[in-house]
Amino acid sequence: MKTILLIIIMISITLTAQTHRFIYEYHYKVDSTDAERRKVSMVLDVNPSDVKFYNYDFVVTDSTNKTKGQNNIIWDDTPALIRKKNSNFNSNYINVQNMFIVDTEDHVNWKLSDETKNMGGYQLQKATTGFGGRKWTAWFTKDIALSEGPYKFKGLPGMIFEISDDKGNFKFTLVKSYKLAKTYDTTSIIENFAGQKAVKIPEAKLKKIMLDNFNDPLHEFKERIKNNTDPTARFMVMGIEVKSSEQMKELSEMTQDHLRKGNNPIELNKAVRYPEK
Structure with a gap:
């Protein structure tokens, strides 16, 4: 038994x-x-x-x-x-x-x-x-x-x-x-995406990061171009190749429009309020 x-x-x-x-x-x-x-x-x-x-x-x-x-x-x-x-x-x-x-x-x-x-x-x-x-x-x-x-x-x-x-x-x-x-x-x-371990932050800080990212959406992209040493390198934003610094303003505005339109989270009460045009 x-x-x-x-x-x-x-x-x-x-x-x-x-x-x-x-x-x-x-x-x-x-x-x-x-x-x-x-x-x-x-x-x-x-x-x-x-x-x-x-x-x-x-x-x-x-x-x-x-x-x-x-x-x-x-x-x-x-x-x-x-x-x-x-x-x-x-x-x-x-x-x-x-x-x-x-x-x-x-x-x-x-x-x-x-x-x-x-x-x-x-x-x-x-x-x-x-x-x-x-x-x-x-x-x-x-x-x-x-x-x-x-x-x-x-x-x-x-x-x-x-x-x-x-x-x-x-x-x-x-x-x-x-x-x-x-x-x-x-x-x-998930936990180590692309070899990068995720950093734990409070929700309020995430909202600030998202707003900062909206205000200067190509910040990291511009840094990569600035530090690039390969003359053959190509840089793309939203399928558009960046060939001059004059394009940055227009591409930043396009990225901001994309962020505004895509601002429909499951939890609507936590949506970040992006500035309007």
Whole structure:
């Protein structure tokens, strides 16, 4: 009897030590005034000790690098965050010229509804919340006993299959899930992006850095040109080759316009207020 009990416990430990990977299809508007929405695949890794949410393209690039011995890097405007399991504290990884970590405490207060629907053979229940200055509707299932979901959305009595805001800016939909034999190592694609260890800063400092970057968006680019010793080097900004210093003002203004139009974060109440023209 004791032997049987030991086997059951060992099996249980083995199962809980696995990583549950969920793939979400993420539709989002870069510019809230534009009808166009981008679509990417996002990873939610529910590991034994932590939870990670990031772009699936990072996994593809990492796999290619390992297979072909390459050192390609990729980063974009999609969220990347890590939190301890069953915690509301998120470490947000953000790239503004350099890689930073901003720790936030994020509580999501849900209101459960009796409304249900079926999706992929699962019965989903509706829940709503106000978070980050937006109103959200989520659909979750109690059939998967994980109180998790995409981005910072967690805390429901089951797994979130779908969540969207009421303005149609953002939508996450679960499209696939499977188990990994071991925790996927994200060290080279998140924690040490391009060999650079992320620096932890307070949220207020990040906003200042973003404003400074807006006011002089080509600062580091101009420094690279200034310190360049290779006469054959070519310098590109937004697909345009820089051949003279006279171009800098126009390119800076173009970059600022791009930053204004792309200023539509998931948490609207944390949007940086860039100066208008």
